[in-house]
Amino acid sequence: MPPTESEKVGDLHEKIDTFINELKQGNFQGSYTVAHRTVIILRSIVSHIRWKNAGELMELIRREGKRMMDAQPSETAVGNMVRRVLKIIREEFAGSRGRNEEGDPQESLHKLLRAEAQTDDYSLPIQNLKPPIIEAIGELITELETSADNIAAQALEHIHSNEIIMTTGKSKTVETFLKGAAKKRIFQVIVAECAPFYQGQELATSLAKAGIHTTVITDSAIFAVMSRVNKVIIGTHTVMANGGLKAVNGSHTMALAAKHHSTPLIVCAAMFKLSPQYMCSHDQDAFNRFVSPQDVMKFSEGEILAKAQIQNPVFDYVPPELVTLYISNIGGNAPSYVYRLLSELYHPDDHEL
Amino acid sequence: MDQRDVVSHFTDILQEDPSMSTAVAAISTLIEFIQLNSAETMSEMRDKLKEATETLTKTDGSATSISSGCELFLRFITLAALDHPDFQECKSILVERGKIFLKKVGSSRKKIAKLGHPFIRDGATILTHSRSRVVLQLLKEAAEAKKRFNVYVTQSNPDQSGNTMHNELTAAGIPTVVILDSAVGYMMEQVDLVLVGAEGVVESGGIINKIGTFGIAVCAKEMNKPFYVVAESFKFVRLYPLNQQDVPNHFKYHASKLSADIDLSREHPLVDYTPPAYITLLFTDLGVLTPSAVSDELIKLYL
Secondary structure: OOOOHHHHHHHHHHHHHHHHHHHHHOOOOHHHHHHHHHHHHHHHHHHHOOOOOHHHHHHHHHHHHHHHHHHOOOOHHHHHHHHHHHHHHHHHHHHHOOOOOOOOOOOOHHHHHHOOOOOOOOOOOOOOOHHHHHHHHHHHHHHHHHHHHHHHHOHHHHOOOOOEEEEEOOOHHHHHHHHHHHOOOOOEEEEEOOOOOOHHHHHHHHHHHOOOEEEEEOHHHHHHHHOOOOEEEEEOOEEOOOOOEEEEOOHHHHHHHHHHOOOOEEEEOOHHHEOOOOOOOOOOOOOOOEOOHHHOOOOOOHHHHHHOOOOOEOEEEEOHHHOOEEEEOOEEEOHHHHHHHHHHHOOHHHOOO | OOHHHHHHHHHHHHHHOOOOOHHHHHHHHHHHHHHHOOOOOHHHHHHHHHHHHHHHHHOOOOHHHHHHHHHHHHHHHHHHHOOOOOHHHHHHHHHHHHHHHHHHHHOHHHHHHHHHHHHOOOOEEEEEOOOOHHHHHHHHHHHHOOOOEEEEEEOOOOOOHHHHHHHHHHHOOOOEEEEOHHHHHHHHHHOOEEEEOOOEEOOOOOEEEEOOHHHHHHHHHHOOOOEEEEOOHHHEOOOOOOOHHHOOHHHHOOHHHHHOOOOHHHOOOOEEEEOHHHOOEEEEOOEEEOHHHHHHHHHHHHO
């Protein structure tokens, strides 16, 4: 017997609660899984919960989205996906009203001068708003799923034969990128092991299995080896609104070393990682995540622990001046262009949820 | 309404409300001018408005923001005229639109203060240059949000407007210290961020501001301190200076000095140009912008 509507809604709430608990515990490997699950949940919300008009739907998404975001504020992928879905709803609404999207909902001097009534009344009930929204969200999911492959397809343009590439940490995007290039080019990769999580070592094993000549170095050797490197390619957790990065710790060191040697720094990041937040200061709330210092210094070394303060941050901020190019699923862009991508992906009213 | 009335109306508005921006006062003067004007065609109106703008820039107020504000207003008119063939109707619509425009720019400082104050953290030390009403409002807003910070303001010769800023900040309960312009290099290591206003924001994303700003920007860049600019959107100017000499003379010197026939090379300029490379972010009522986003905004307007 097919589940009744109230059963489906109950199931959905349960799914959301499980997701929120997992977010709180920080169990996820990479922002891709988080983003994917968020969009699936949002799609279920749109299809299963009853709503009368676009305004109500947006309020619903915003509410559930905020709950998920508050569970783990440093995980920006949740907020990004919520904003994307809100933008989809706005677009479908505007499209069904027959109005041509002006293509730019941002405040602009132009808008200021035309002084037309700006607000769309989202509480107007529109027939058949649900199927196009669900379809558009489905396209978003496809975009998410194919983002790594789209980025890898651009690999051949950026990696040439006999080059030495440096990377750090274990980014799925970079791994696919390098393996994509390895099919047609022969090059070497130097991987910084990225203590204290040592994910660089996992990446190195995986690349070696794909037949790429790989070397693992310690983080302290980054500067020393940099003079031999042709390009630095890293992944990131988030791309901030000013073009800076929130990447795995150790990225800032690598970026500074690359700048010093004038080596280009290429960042492979899919569009779902782009966040409209600015970094206001280094100790901003929820910018960084601190995990157990066990990895830095074992609890068994109790005597020292009592006298020292040990921190284990997960992320690093890399300023936009150090980045040469962003490769995303829609192509390559300069860091100074990020503001433009932001305005295409998100509506300015959604920046503050 | 003739040119002398224009000037007297303008100065009256400024006297009544000294916290009002000169550009806002100029725009409301122009609206008054449209209402009392006897022009019969659009092009006559436009010419008269251009004359009025010239007169206003000749007063000793901030030439940059007056001219950018008035140019935006003129642009506003060019956009409207295309819609309506009947002139009297046009005039009343213009006045109405002008009032809406005025209201929007009047609220721009509040918007900026709201956008900018998350960037001021508890315990921060801020350096600012000379006297800027937008910066003042932003700092007041941050203080009201119960943030504790202290401010260093440069004395800013030749008019020593830094002292006025100091008094205003102290009155708002913010611990402020006036420093010599030459002490900026010394203070920079203690400062967490630099916050300045702007008299004009140019197409490249750079700013035109009170003389001394460029030096502070270079120092901040060297010491890795963020340099934030706060400016309302009507200050965006259609200018692209490539260096300091490129900035037009009517921005650099007071109008009274330009009309007198003196040797400008012996005169001290009032403003300088800070290139976009030294600016971290701009807080405007259009949102927080990177310098590269500024030219996009200007293109959107003028195309």
